[in-house]
Amino acid sequence: MDSGRSLRTGVLASAERYPNAPAVVVRGQTIPYATLELRARVLASAIVRALGRPATRVGVFAARSEVAYVGTLGALCSGAAFVPLNPRLPIERTRSMARRAELDAIIVDRDTTPLLDAVAGDVKVLIHGDHPGEHEPLSDLPSVGPDDLAYLLFTSGTTGEPKGVGITHANVLHYLDVMGARYGLTPDDRCSQTFDQTFDLSVHDLFLTWNAGASLHAMAPIEMMAPARFVNAHGLTTWFSVPSAAVLARDRIPAGSMPTLRWSLFCGEPLTNDTAERWQAAAPNSVVENLYGPTELTIACFAYRWHGVAPESVNGVVPIGQPLHGSTPKIVDEELWVGGPQTAPGYWHDAKQTHEKFVDGYYRTGDRVIEYPSGVYSYLGRVDHQLKILGFRVEPAEIEGVLRQQPGVTGAVAIGYPIAQAQALGVVAFVTGTIESPDALRRLAASLLPAYMVPSKILALDQFPLNANGKVDRAELLRLAAADETRDPIPA
Amino acid sequence: MPTRLSSVVANALRVDPAVLNDTLEFNSIPEWDSVNHVALILSLEETYGLTISDDQIVTLTRYGAIREFIEAHTAPVRALVS
Numbered sequence: 161m162d163s164g165r166s167l168r169t170g171v172l173a174s175a176e177r178y179p180n181a182p183a184v185v186v187r188g189q190t191i192p193y194a195t196l197e198l199r200a201r202v203l204a205s206a207i208v209r210a211l212g213r214p215a216t217r218v219g220v221f222a223a224r225s226e227v228a229y230v231g232t233l234g235a236l237c238s239g240a241a242f243v244p245l246n247p248r249l250p251i252e253r254t255r256s257m258a259r260r261a262e263l264d265a266i267i268v269d270r271d272t273t274p275l276l277d278a279v280a281g282d283v284k285v286l287i288h289g290d291h292p293g294e295h296e297p298l299s300d301l302p303s304v305g306p307d308d309l310a311y312l313l314f315t316s317g318t319t320g321e322p323k324g325v326g327i328t329h330a331n332v333l334h335y336l337d338v339m340g341a342r343y344g345l346t347p348d349d350r351c352s353q354t355f356d357q358t359f360d361l362s363v364h365d366l367f368l369t370w371n372a373g374a375s376l377h378a379m380a381p382i383e384m385m386a387p388a389r390f391v392n393a394h395g396l397t398t399w400f401s402v403p404s405a406a407v408l409a410r411d412r413i414p415a416g417s418m419p420t421l422r423w424s425l426f427c428g429e430p431l432t433n434d435t436a437e438r439w440q441a442a443a444p445n446s447v448v449e450n451l452y453g454p455t456e457l458t459i460a461c462f463a464y465r466w467h468g469v470a471p472e473s474v475n476g477v478v479p480i481g482q483p484l485h486g487s488t489p490k491i492v493d494e495e496l497w498v499g500g501p502q503t504a505p506g507y508w509h510d511a512k513q514t515h516e517k518f519v520d521g522y523y524r525t526g527d528r529v530i531e532y533p534s535g536v537y538s539y540l541g542r543v544d545h546q547l548k549i550l551g552f553r554v555e556p557a558e559i560e561g562v563l564r565q566q567p568g569v570t571g572a573v574a575i576g577y578p579i580a581q582a583q584a585l586g587v588v589a590f591v592t593g594t595i596e597s598p599d600a601l602r603r604l605a606a607s608l609l610p611a612y613m614v615p616s617k618i619l620a621l622d623q624f625p626l627n628a629n630g631k632v633d634r635a636e637l638l639r640l641a642a643a644d645e646t647r648d649p650i651p652a
Numbered sequence: 653m654p655t656r657l658s659s660v661v662a663n664a665l666r667v668d669p670a671v672l673n674d675t676l677e678f679n680s681i682p683e684w685d686s687v688n689h690v691a692l693i694l695s696l697e698e699t700y701g702l703t704i705s706d707d708q709i710v711t712l713t714r715y716g717a718i719r720e721f722i723e724a725h726t727a728p729v730r731a732l733v734s
Contacts, residue, residue: 382678382713386706408690585687611682
């Protein structure tokens with residue numbers, strides 16, 4: 161029995177209708193819907209009994225394992241918002257997220273069990289997702305309201321540490337309703353799962369698939385190098401990834417190599433015309449769509465259907481298209497603001513940043529856009545220095561904050577470098593102060609930041625170059641990074 | 653003294669050859685990310701004149717596996733030449 165509609169409702173309905181159908185295929189194991197539901201209810205039971213009440217927030221410390229999927233539904237069944245934690249992130253960062261999320265419980269898998277002590281802090285209830293003990297599956301699930309949080313994610317922050325974004329059940333149900341109607345998935349569909357669960361686009365993967373009774377096919381990171389192999393081995397009908405995945409695999413997706421796909425979706429960073437064209441040729445029976453939306457606007461709030469290079473294309477990039485049903489955009493000094501039912505209530509425990517970014521029911525995206533008379537919007541760039549690296553959102557200020565806290569460092573500036581197809585592939589940092597070993601500084605940064613935020617190189621300067629306005633000249637820093645590269649050639 | 657293979661791998665991953673050992677694997681250090689992995693595969697193909705298939709690329713996730721793969725795929729060529 162489940163009262164009121166929430167994020168778990170669609171999955172539980174699919175489990176009732178299609179108990180024996182595959183819900184998840186991960187690491188060679190297939191989890192049928194009935195098992196997904198049973199294991200989730202057992203986890204929920206373990207959590208609720210240990211707490212003596214429904215949970216509010218539950219960490220799922222697992223990646224691309226059975227527990228990562230069962231645990232997410234288990235957290236929702238315990239009445240909680242799920243908070244994904246990723247073993248691939250530095251442990252200190254994960255501990256900080258767990259503490260700030262004020263978790264009631266953490267669910268771990270075999271891989272993360274050894275890391276639990278380092279992450280748990282004050283969290284009292286620790287559940288082993290692979291063997292939670294003998295518990296009757298929870299039959300009466302705690303009620304959940306539309307304004308309760310469904311999930312809480314952390315994204316790169318400008319203040320030197322990650323910031324939490326809480327998304328309500330009403331936010332995410334609206335998204336799933338709109339996209340469910342748009343894509344019309346059925347139990348016969350087989351969908352990719354490429355995104356880490358700390359990335360909100362994974363919520364599209366899990367719940368759009370499960371709402372339809374379709375099957376979700378988890379890819380190991382290395383399998384992303386050869387997408388056609390995976391698509392064909394699993395007979396996938398739906399692909400969803402960051403465009404970088406297609407860029408990296410560009411030489412391994414010959415024309416016609418992925419005939420089973422009927423939907424090819426990209427989101428998380430600009431999709432170039434070249435990449436869209438190449439993917440369309442490789443998956444000729446699919447409709448290619450470019451989705452757009454920051455975490456604060458619940459997964460995606462714009463979409464554009466590819467029909468060849470659009471007249472509205474800017475800088476060789478596919479337009480972000482038109483707002484999805486319900487999302488209400490406006491442009492203020494070139495910046496895109498979006499309101500509507502998918503706009504998050506604000507940042508987690510951060511009234512100041514909430515006040516700055518959420519204004520009169522709109523979220524200020526920081527993205528510069530243009531709206532054409534056709535109603536199509538195109539992305540122009542950022543109003544600030546935020547980067548997207550392989551689809552991951554990176555605030556240079558967060559990297560700079562970490563570097564500035566290290567002994568001897570008086571100033572730090574991080575820039576995206578190198579740039580390929582209008583996208584940063586990595587980060588290079590410049591520091592001032594008394595720096596004994598830039599390499600040691602880099603190793604220190606690697607222990608505190610996710611791999612995609614660690615500067616590939618840290619260069620010490622006497623002082624930062626300034627532009628005519630007296631601000632740090634980032635264009636000059638880009639030239640310095642390139643010049644350093646030519647001094648340090650990769651041997652043939 | 654770095655071997656030819658360790659130089660190729662270290663250059664592609666932009667690390668010191670000294671950090672390479674048979675158990676080092678994809679995603680275990682910041683430098684061995686997907687961008688550098690693509691550079692590594694291209695570099696191996698060019699250096700050794702190989703075509704690495706999709707089935708092979710997903711198995712080449714450890715330095716030890718790469719070393720064994722290169723040894724297995726280059727030895728017969730040497731034998732033919734000699």
